[in-house]
Amino acid sequence: MLGEFDIIARYFATPDQSLPISGVTLGPGDDCALLSPAAGTELAMSVDTSVADVHFPGDAPPEAIGHRALAVALSDLAAMGARPRGCLMALTLPHAEPAWLERFAQGFRDLGRYTSTPLVGGDVTRGTLSIAVTVIGDVPVGQALRRSGAMPGERLAVTGALGGSHGGLRMWQAGGHDLEDPLLAAYLRPAPQLEAGCALRGLASAALDISDGLLADLGHLCHASGVGASLDPACIPLAPTLEMTLGSEGALHAALNGGDDYQLLVSVPETAWEDALRRCADCGVTLTEIGRVLAEPGIRGIPETLKGAGWQHFTGDGQ
Amino acid sequence: MLGEFDIIARYFATPDQSLPISGVTLGPGDDCALLSPAAGTELAMSVDTSVADVHFPGDAPPEAIGHRALAVALSDLAAMGARPRGCLMALTLPHAEPAWLERFAQGFRDLGRYTSTPLVGGDVTRGTLSIAVTVIGDVPVGQALRRSGAMPGERLAVTGALGGSHGGLRMWQAGGHDLEDPLLAAYLRPAPQLEAGCALRGLASAALDISDGLLADLGHLCHASGVGASLDPACIPLAPTLEMTLGSEGALHAALNGGDDYQLLVSVPETAWEDALRRCADCGVTLTEIGRVLAEPGIRGIPETLKGAGWQHFTGDGQ
Structure with missing residues (x-):
């Protein structure tokens, strides 16, 4: 049987994660990593836990579980x-x-290699399958996109398309x-919008990632910014094949309330809108005005009738 | 019932953790914290997970569970x-x-207040009780104490006393x-040796914290440094009342093999020994040569007969 140190050494301290990596002075194996x-720059950091059969199906392909655990954490960067600099996994x-x-x-x-996110530390314990990933990134001083900067009159926009993850959940449940x-x-292999996030620095006045559902996360943005919002449901970009799978109303409901899309929701001043569109297009990402x-x-x-409760772990209303 | 955001807001984003805290630009509440x-300085970071009934008794006093989860992570700093700058809790x-x-x-x-470790981010999910704490600290460039610098002829020493945590575990199990x-x-409220760690910078050639047991951790230090060691069992400082509780042989076995003491094991060159003793004494910590x-x-x-297997989660030999 494998011991804790064997697991870390064999599976997570692989050569392609080894030094030299820009900014990583000391990788896994000591008491701490050094960066x-x-x-x-300032450092941005966040932690996200993925629990089997709460956030992902425990019987999903293991590659997808590994990808997803890192992806949802990177989405906060x-x-x-912020640009990823490293991660730690519990x-x-x-x-x-x-x-x-x-x-x-x-x-x-x-995904770590694709996004230049070396694993710099970790911890392996026995219990119910769960993965807590802490990500560390950097961002030029003063340029981080916060939730709190939205101003009345600005455009609200989202990257990519919404509702796909909820559609995928339904599909998985149906076999x-x-x-x-x-x-x-x-649903199982979401792509963190790292390039779009960096591209929108200096343009968006507020941003967050859509993990709890568009309406719930827009609520967070509005609360942090002290504003309100109007949305145009007809403008909300729906994930490909979503309407075919859930019907028109079901698709829109999924796009508004389904969590785990990991697209970005941003507020963009009028003067920056054309630049924002162009910079997103330059990294192959659509940016769609929704309100x-x-x-x-x-x-x-x-x-x-189109409003759900958003994701709330302890109230039982989430997915 | 409380929602995820209520829990974070009510219990972990309290006024005494709010800004301004040196070095924390943005605390909990956004997608990431900013530091x-x-x-x-370089940044030191580590993650430690504490699982109920694996690392601590699930029915321990909740204050002790909270203290312990942070303490074991800080011990790596x-x-x-390294000096703590912040932490994230999953x-x-x-x-x-x-x-x-x-x-x-x-x-x-x-403990966060006592050690100047503000909680800068967190995540709350539903599942078996477990706490993964990521700590971030800083250390002057090039001065971090690694495991790999021990040289033949140096003194091996430990802070404080050993075996107490194992004795406490036995005591808890006995009611x-x-x-x-x-x-x-x-056992339940270990004290991370942060001041001693900082005091030993520039003096110790190698260091780690004793979480797996003295023999196991000395093995890690020797492996990383490419050296061996001799220990004098008679010199190993035993936790107060440990001999009374476990007997002489049991106490020594606990000190050598019992994990979770969170004292520091260091290697100190002859020329630095007196300084190391004095600096530790200045922060109220005993430093004892053990080999x-x-x-x-x-x-x-x-x-x-005194050798155990050390802590190994997946081999069943640990505590």
Whole structure:
């Protein structure tokens, strides 16, 4: 049987994660990792826990579980316009099965390599499968995209398309297991919008990632900014094949309330809008206007029948 | 019932953790926290997960669980000679019980305040009780205490006393619940040796914290440094009342193999020894020589009967 140190050494301290990596002075294996912050930057950091059968199906492909655990954490860096510098993983496992671990680590490592996010530290314990990933990024001083800067009159926009993850969840529950399907891919292999986040620095006045559902997260942005919003449901970009799968009303409901899309929701002043569109296009990301920031609190334009409760772990209303 | 955001707002984003805190540009509540690294420093970071009934008794006092979860993570900063700058907590809870949470948060916050470690971010999910704490500290560039610098001929020394945590575990299992007892306190409310870690910068050639047991951790230090060691069992400082509780042989076995003491094990060159003693004394910490670094691999001086397996989560040999 594998010991804790064997697991870390074998699956997570692989050569392609080893030094030299820009900014990482000391990788896994000591009491702490050491990072050298770049001059003129601030550090952005966040932690996200993914629990089996709460955030992802415990029987999902291990590669997807590894990918997803890192992706949802990286999405918080994207939402601040930060560039990833490293991550730490606290992995809790019911048992150490080499075949599963190998595939899990592969999914985690592949996304880490693709996004330049070396694993610099970790901890492995025994228990119900869950993965807490802490990400560390940097951002030029004063340029982080916060939730609190939206001003009345600005455009509200989202990257990519929404509702796909909820559609994928439904599909998985119905027995669909083809990860090439765009909805299942959105659910199990979400792509953090890191490039778009960096591209929108200096342009967006406020930003967050859509993890709890568009309406819930727009509520967070409005609350932090002390504003309200109006949305145009007809403008909300729906994930490909979503209407086909859930019907028109179901698709819109998923786009408004389904969590886990990991797209960015931003507020953009009129003067920066064309630049924002162009910079997103330059990194291959669509940016779609979905409404406007209002001075009065509350969210307008959405019929009550289309409003869900958003993701709330301890109230039982979430997915 | 409390929602995820309510829990974070009510218990962990309290006024005494609010800004301004040196180096924290943005605390909890946005997608990421923002920290400003101090000039001339490197960042040290580590994550430690504490799982109920694996690392601590699930029915321990909630204050102790909160304290302990942060303490074991801070101990890794101590082992690098780093000063805490902040922490993130991924809390997994079976249910959100306000009375329990209030007491848990109190224990966590009290240690955070005492050690100047503001909680800058967190995540709350539903599941088996477990707490993954990521700590971030800083250390002057090039001065971090690594595991890999021990040289033959140097003195091996430990801070404080050993075996207390194992004694406390035994006491808890036997029904003892008085947290004023020094052994139970060592087990459930360990003190990270942050001041001693900083004091030993520039003096110790290698350091780590004793979490897996002295012999296991000495093995890690020797492996990283490419050296061996001889220990003098008669010199190993035993926790107060440990011999009374476990007998002489049991106490020594606990000191050598019992994990979770969170004292520092260091290697100190002859020329730095007097300074190391004095600096530790200045911060009220005893430093005790327990052996010497040898050029040949292996650990000498310990009879086979006193050797345990150290903490290994997935091999079943640990505590």
